[in-house]
Amino acid sequence: MLTDTDVNVSWGVALDGPDLYAAAQLLDDNEQRRAAAIRNDHTQRRFVSAHAMLRILVGQQIGWDPKDLRFGNAGRYGKPELVYPPIRVHFNIATAGDRVVCAVTESGAVGVDVESHDVIEEADAAGGLEDVLLTAAERDVLTEFPHRAGALARWWVRKEAILKATGEGLTIDPPTLEMSAPDETPELLSWEGRAVPSLWISDLDVGAAYEAAVVVLTPR
Ligand SMILES: CC(C)(COP(=O)(O)OP(=O)(O)OC[C@H]1O[C@@H](n2cnc3c(N)ncnc32)[C@H](O)[C@@H]1OP(=O)(O)O)[C@@H](O)C(=O)NCCC(=O)NCCS
Known part of the structure; x- marks a missing residue:
């Protein structure tokens, strides 16, 4: 493993x-x-x-x-x-705010993402990020989180890291992926229209007011 x-x-x-x-x-x-x-x-x-x-x-x-x-x-x-x-060798980089993150591995295709709470909050205020990011079940879970921007940012980086690992990026609609709750161990629960790929996912601590995640696609 x-x-x-x-x-x-x-x-x-x-x-x-x-x-x-x-x-x-x-x-x-x-x-x-x-x-x-x-x-x-x-x-x-x-x-x-x-x-x-x-x-x-x-x-x-x-x-x-x-x-x-x-x-x-x-x-x-x-x-x-x-x-x-x-x-x-597999690698991926991501940037947000003043942060730069880089992941390198020989184990499989890798994706990494970072977002700042501020940017997510702004995007959310401008247009309701939950509709472009979350499934209906995730939107219900969101109401339980007092820090909405932090929860949205964590969902965002986990989903985008998966989509960067596959290389598809935001050509795939994030709400087609259903993830565990932001305060739970990250897990891809289902993916509309396709089987859940075998993957390793981890949250990254890149400092206060940022969320980051890394994903490696692993052989079954
Ligand atoms: C990959 C993607 C989600 C990154 O978006 P972002 O949030 O603006 O940027 P991030 O900081 O997270 O990551 C940027 C880095 O991801 C990497 N990247 C670029 N395309 C990628 C892809 N398809 N899959 C994974 N990583 C990619 C690059 O290293 C890029 O850094 P660089 O532009 O300095 O070289 C977005 O560019 C995307 O959806 N791309 C795929 C579809 C597309 O637009 N393709 C255009 C070319 S055909």
Whole structure:
């Protein structure tokens, strides 16, 4: 059975100053171009930090120089994969607020997600997030939680981490997945129209006012 020791997860905050400069030196031309196209300074720093962290963690995992890694996009929905060296390793990154999270494993396709309570609260206030996120049964459970944004954020990261592990992302409607309650051990209970895949899921502690989760698809 997979344990959290089989998945290397790191998180941090968007870098600044000399650390940011050092991180930027690790990126390749494509990543540098993508970074340069980001107008917002904070979002740009977060992007550079996340991609440098990814290169360092993948490099550590496979014993390769982080600068020499080449990435591409796989599958119909463009999930990033390692193109060079031709070594099988799974990884995923997520960013929100000032947080960057990265997961690397050799055990199976991995997905990670992070969200801030503030952003979820804002999105909820703007349009009632429960309808785009929860099943009818989950909406009933939500009424039991005094901290609505925290509960929604935990549901959100658990579901999105699953959808990032499969590579489908938000092309799949989150309410097609039914999960355990946010204060319970994370578990995918059912998935409308398909069998529940064999997966390992864990919540991550990335600091106050954030929720994060990691998922690895495991062979049956
Ligand atoms: C994957 C997805 C849910 C991420 O959304 P998000 O909440 O804005 O961003 P997150 O911070 O959680 O994750 C972003 C990272 O996920 C990774 N990612 C991109 N596509 C992915 C996919 N299909 N599956 C898993 N991870 C993916 C990337 O590393 C990305 O970081 P980068 O843009 O800096 O390279 C969203 O982009 C999505 O639904 N994509 C799939 C469908 C789609 O739009 N495809 C377009 C290309 S065909």
